[in-house]
Amino acid sequence: MSNRKPARHPAPTHVAHDEPFWAATARGELVIKHCLPCDRSFWYPRPHCPLCGSFDTEWRAASGRGTVYSFSVVANAPRPTAVAVIELAEGPRMTTVVVDSDLADLRIDDSVIVCFESAEDDSMVPVFTTESAQHARSYAAAVLANCEERAAVHEAIAAPITKVTVIGAGSMGTGIAKSFLSNDFAVHLVDADQAALERALSDIQEYLSRLTSKREGWHGPTLTTSIDIDTAAGSQLVVEAVWEDLALKQEIFAKLEAVVSPSCILATNTSTLDINALAASTTHPGRVVGMHFFSPAHVMPLLEIVEGAEIRPETLATAVAVARSIGKTPVIVGVCPGFAANRMMIARNKEAEHLLLEGALPQQVDRVSRAMGLPMGPFEMLDMAGGIEVNVHRRRATGEEDWLVDALFERGRLGQKTGRGYYRYKPGERSPIPDQEVTDLILEASLREGIERRSIPDQEVRERLERVLAMEGKALLDEGIVARSGDLDVIWRQGFGWADWSGGPMYRATLQGWES
Amino acid sequence: MRSQTFVAGIFEHPTRKADGATVAQLHAEVALGALADAGLTLSDVDGYFCGADAPGLGVATMAEYIGLDRLRYVDGTESGGSSYLLHVNHAARAIAEGKCDVALITMADTPLASKGGLMLSGVDRSKLPALPYSVAVPALPMYGYGMVARRHMHEFGTTPEQLAWVKVAASQHAQYNPNAKLQNVVTVEEVLASPMVADPLHRLDCCVVTDGGGALVLVREEIARTLSRPLVRLAGAGEAVKHSSGGTYEFTSSAGVRSGADAFAEAGITPMDIHYASLYDSFTITVIVQLEDLGFCARGQGGVFASNGNLVSGVGRLAVNTDGGGLCNNHPGNKGGIPKLVEAVRQSRGEAHPDVQVPNHEFTLAHATGAMMSSYHVAGTTIFQAV
Structure with a gap:
């Protein structure tokens, strides 16, 4: 699948004569055998030249560039995979695979470049990808970096957050709580339904114990729960993740405003409601922001930061900074039905x-x-x-x-x-x-x-x-x-x-x- | 020198899924089946040939199990699906040189019953010299032949529809074979609508996987003339190897160019003299390339030849695989060589199903490509003559 790490390849058998081959792939280089008497390169490597029989052969660096001689697409592969014969720029044709490329668009004679993936014994194995896929990857990396650079600018005026309250213990609220907890934010989880709260608590505790066993010396921040919304007092950030009902959310925000300090940010995880309408019902609309998580909230890295009409710059900056500090990629979007995603x-x-x-x-x-x-x-x-x-x-x-x-x-x-x-x-x-x-x-x-x-x-x-x-x-x-x-x-x-x-x-x- | 070798007996095991049977047992059943067809017995056999599908030490293990105690010539050549065509060639040389008089060739395997998958049994891949450099490559033959098909399409404009015609022709024949694994007639549209498995090959571009096997008995002419079966002479045979040649290869033609030329030269005939051919059909593209290699049509014209209906018995110029072939009938042990030989002999004897029997023909041809056309392979060609 798309961004999943490729499974490791079976370990190749190493023999004495091809040590330079694996040393080169470990450096990210492809080397091939060249015959000195007949002045031809051949594939696959062996001590003698199969074209003339001479043992007078040497390793030479290959460009790693080539063109597709033929290919066959593997149906239902876990990631795009085509078995292919690639004609290297140096001449020889090799049987290999073209991976992580747009195979619906792949054609004979397309340009490909070598890349290396690890095998079970940590050897690096040469595979190929298309030049167009490589171009797309460079683009994807550049736009992501650009997005993160622009987000980082907001950190200067962000308010410090030490206590986060999550309202709503459904699957989104649970995932949001996990996101904060795994990034060392103390979380207070509130839900009027005690049973829902208990289900969420056992789910989160199981998740945290898995993290604790993976992270040496990490004990995890404090998690508290309550059925009483007034216990949100003292929070600097409240993230609301209850059922999509504007009246319900307005009622919750009204209750929150009665107990939290005027500087506390009120965030909503709504994916469908009008955040301007929600903000307008509060006494301090400038502190309302959308923080739209994607399911599962503790896994997917996107966080849409929804910028309402009356939002204060500090609110926006804090939401963006918090998103970054819980490992998310914040993308600022305006208010419209469904937002961007x-x-x-x-x-x-x-x-x-x-x-x-x-x-x-x-x-x-x-x-x-x-x-x-x-x-x-x-x-x-x-x-x-x-x-x-x-x-x-x-x-x-x-x-x-x-x-x-x-x-x-x-x-x-x-x-x-x-x-x-x-x-x-x-x-x-x-x-x-x-x-x-x-x-x-x-x-x-x-x-x-x-x-x-x-x-x-x-x-x-x-x-x-x-x-x-x-x-x-x-x-x-x-x-x-x-x-x-x-x-x-x-x-x-x-x-x-x-x-x-x-x-x-x-x-x-x-x-x-x-x-x- | 005119070949003195005659086919005395043939047998194709009727099973397609041999639950409960051992591979050795199937070898014995096909051996005894072919000897019975010839009118000979175990004690007549003095030459024995088998491939790596035979368990244990091949010829030795099988000789003991079957009960062959007069052997003076044995050969365990393994070249994948073409092994048995090579055995026929080798047996003919042995008979000509007086090294044996009655040569038995057996093949049997149970990839379904023993869940052996698509790999050839008895073949150790772990020490293949190219393997360390291709650990990332799925090794299934369908991807190799998918690449051959794609390149053929690129160079000659061959189309998926033309490939599908090979399967259509096979299914037209298979409807008359009660033992065929797939007896339903299919259309070009149905082939193209079947799931893509190794683009550009669809599921119906691929042969069946079956258990089973078969056997042949070859004898010298004097013996053949004492038996009561129709006389079928081995008129010519050839074998050849082609491989990646250090990475300098192309794969729109196969070793069949050379094995075919040798067989035709030995028989003293041309492709125009042949009206029935058993052509290896691991995949539809295999048939297209072999048609060109053997000279039944010009290079690059295999697709057109097939889509003009030429492969259908009674319709086209060259009936191909009138038993339904590997695509519909039988591909025992992932090695289709034996059914190819058996159906060619049936055609020479006039014993094919009446609805697919080619009338009034003197010569038939059987041809197989063992291993994989996209890396290395061994071709075997045999030409039979009704005497």
Whole structure:
């Protein structure tokens, strides 16, 4: 998958004559054997020249550059992998693999460069990647560094934080508490429901004991809990992560304002509500900020810092600095429905659903999405995150119709948690299995919409998903929700695991020439 | 010198999944099956040939288990799927030189029943000299042949549809073979709609995996004429090796260019004289390359040749794999050489299924590519003549 570390390769057998080969790969260099009498290089290494029989051979540095002679893509590999024969610039052809590259775009004669990955015995093994993937990786690293540099500027006026209160002991609140605790912030966790609090407590304690056993001499900061919101008094930062209900959040903020000091920052983890409306209901709207974590909150590095209309600079600076000190990548975004990350994802998911009506199936859209560089496709993700149920609840409020999602919902297909969603799942397993019932429902949905289904080429699926992301990203930039195009690529990398070899949705748009 | 070697007996084991049977037992069953077909007995056999699928010490272990006690010539050549075509070539030389009179070739393996996977049994990969430099490379043959297919497409414009025609032709034949693992007729569309396993190869571009095996009995002419089976002479044979040559190789042609030329020269005929060929079909692309290598069509025209329906018996100019081939019928032990020989002999005898039997033909050809076309491989070609 995208940003996952590659599994270590099997250990190669070392022999006396090829010691220089492994010494070179350890330095990040590829060396090949050259025959002096016939003046030709050959692959693979051996003491004698297989072209003329001479033992008068020597090791020579190879450029590590070459072109693709042929390749075959490995289906369902854990990361993009093609078995390939590469013609080195020095002449010989070698059987190897091309990894972490855009294999849907790979062609014979494409330029590739060597890179090295570790084997089980710590030997470094040569593999190849495309020059275009390398370019995308450089870009991804540069926009991330730029984003972090700009965030660092805020630290000068950030207020010190020693006590953090998290309100809400659901899965997001628990993950947020873990994020702070693992980075040495004392946390006070509040939830009106004692049972929820106890579940969260045992989950967090198990997590902390795992960390304690991994970190020598680390005991972890203090964790306290309460069912009484008044115990938030004395905090410098409160992060609210309760159910998405504006009135509930307004009530909580009102209660908090009664007990905390005027300088305490009130952060909300809302992903859908209007932060300006929430801030307006408080007496000090300048201290309200959105801190939008991504699930699982203690794992995903993205933190959208949502800047409301009346926010004080110190509030914004403190939120950004706190994000950095808990190891997150803060990206400042403006207020709009879904903010940047989810707004793009919702647009992408709508297009994905439309592709289903036109002729695609979830497994095709998801396969193509993985080939684009995402760790999972939209339907796998919706199944994992309970997206079908969220979709139904959202439309109850708006009155919008969606026969297919309703049909899935009515059949109890809520995703992984019920073992069936866009796919079915074996008990206790997470790998999606295509399901005939879903296929039948999709066919019926097309019929109801009066859409004649057609076979949609992978390339079209990809282009449409990429185009809709690019268009939504462009709108976010035009509306001033996000400052830089690169920030959107950072958002997809840090929030959803978009692979570096593919750069990000805005990078892809630039490659396609869709800038306008 | 005119070959004096005749095929006296053939046997293809009917099993495709041999639960409960041992590999040695299957070797004995196919040996006795081929001897019965010839009208000979164990005590007639004085030459014995087997590959690394035979357990233990190969020829020695099998001679003891089967009960061959008059052996004076043995050969354990292993070259992957082409081993048995090489055995035929070697047996013919031994018979010609008077080293043996009745040569038995056996093959059997159980990759399904013994869960042996896609690797060849009896072949130790751990000491392969290239292995230390390719530990990151998945070693399955389908990726090697996927690369051959991709390069062929690049150089000659061969299409996935053209590759699919090889499978379509095989399935047309397999519907008449009650022992075939896959007996359903498939279309080009169905091949292209099957899951991609080693892009550009789909699942239906790949052969089946089966248990089983087969055997041949070769005898000198005088003996053949005392038996009651149709006379099939080995008219010519060839073998050749091609490999990566220190990294200077191309892989849009195989060693079949040279093994085929030798076999045709020995038989004194040309590809135009052949109307039935058993061609190794580990993958659809394997057939395309071999058609070109053996001279059945021009270089680069294999795809066009196949998609014009040429491989379908009764329709095309060259019926190929009328038993359904490795793609549909049988690929025992991941080595398809024996079924190739057996079906070519059936065609020479006129004993193929009536719906796929090629009428009035004198010569048939069997050809196999052992190991992997993209790294190193051994080709074997045999030409049979109905006498």
